[in-house]
Amino acid sequence: xxxxxxxxxxxxxxPVIAHSILGRAQARGLVDIRAVDLRDYAGGRHRVTDDAxxxxxxxxxxxxxxxxxxVEALRTPGTRVVLLDPRGRRFTQAVAAELTGVPxxxxxxGRYEGVDERVAAVAADETLSIGDYVLTGGELPxxxxxDAVARLLPGVLGGEGAAERESFVGGLxxxxxxxxxxxxxxxxxxxxxxxxxxxxxxxxxxxxxxxxTWRRRPDxxxxxxxxxxxxxxxxxxxRGEAPDEADTAPAERKRDQSHGRDPSR
Ligand code: SAM
Numbered sequence: 001x002x003x004x005x006x007x008x009x010x011x012x013x014x015p016v017i018a019h020s021i022l023g024r025a026q027a028r029g030l031v032d033i034r035a036v037d038l039r040d041y042a043g044g045r046h047r048v049t050d051d052a053x054x055x056x057x058x059x060x061x062x063x064x065x066x067x068x069x070x071v072e073a074l075r076t077p078g079t080r081v082v083l084l085d086p087r088g089r090r091f092t093q094a095v096a097a098e099l100t101g102v103p104x105x106x107x108x109x110g111r112y113e114g115v116d117e118r119v120a121a122v123a124a125d126e127t128l129s130i131g132d133y134v135l136t137g138g139e140l141p142x143x144x145x146x147d148a149v150a151r152l153l154p155g156v157l158g159g160e161g162a163a164e165r166e167s168f169v170g171g172l173x174x175x176x177x178x179x180x181x182x183x184x185x186x187x188x189x190x191x192x193x194x195x196x197x198x199x200x201x202x203x204x205x206x207x208x209x210x211x212x213t214w215r216r217r218p219d220x221x222x223x224x225x226x227x228x229x230x231x232x233x234x235x236x237x238x239r240g241e242a243p244d245e246a247d248t249a250p251a252e253r254k255r256d257q258s259h260g261r262d263p264s265r
Contacts, residue, residue, distance in 0.1 A: 010035035059113035084138035088127030093168035109138025171224025175208035
């Protein structure tokens with residue numbers, strides 16, 4: 001898969017794609033990620049990329065010509081051109097999975113007050129937003145999309161991810177994870193995780209994934225893939241029962257109560 005990030009600030013993007021898992025994935029030929037300098041597609045001696053908005057108002061807007069020229073130079077059959085835009089379709093894990101099926105993605109990073117609307121309407125195939133907030137530019141959103149997509153490509157994570165249990169896979173949040181030591185600052189790792197009983201561990205993880213999702217992100221449950229056992233757990237939570245109070249770390253209980261649904265409701 002190839003991902004091009006078209007930006008006025010390639011120097012912001014390059015260090016991120018050169019390091020850690022993304023850097024290694026590129027070295028192994030699993031993904032090809034490039035920062036493309038928008039200024040290379042700007043005409044004239046001054047290579048101007050922005051201009052004042054028609055109709056007045058503060059700030060500058062990215063001009064359409066350089067972005068159209070970049071898209072026309074990069075597009076081949078099978079390319080998907082995505083403009084990063086706070087008004088776009090919400091980027092989720094499901095969208096990341098969908099993009100892994102696209103052989104070539106061109107991500108257009110906006111700047112200043114935004115981008116001439118003709119880019120979204122004509123040059124781009126779609127717009128994506130990484131959340132309901134406004135950042136200073138599209139570089140961080142483009143890197144968010146790139147990272148989330150690249151780590152789903154075959155071979156990129158190797159042994160580093162327990163991808164099937166991860167948050168949002170199957171529509172639930174990930175259950176709690178622990179490593180050594182068994183007791184830290186008085187908080188003990190749930191005993192079931194030390195039991196070696198894989199079936200019990202799997203049940204515990206499923207129950208806790210449901211529990212966390214029910215308390216923190218109940219909106220996800222409507223779209224989650226749930227079986228009869230899952231639904232029984234949810235009914236118990238609705239009646240005020242926790243999955244296994246004895247096995248839930250006190251720190252975890254305290255944290256959840258502060259920013260989740262009130263479990264006693
Ligand atoms: N004036 C625009 C508005 O109110 O929607 C915001 C422009 S923002 C300061 C500049 C650029 O940052 C946008 O064109 C976009 O490329 C990028 N950007 C900012 N927040 C974003 C978000 N939540 N998702 C995707 N892109 C974003």
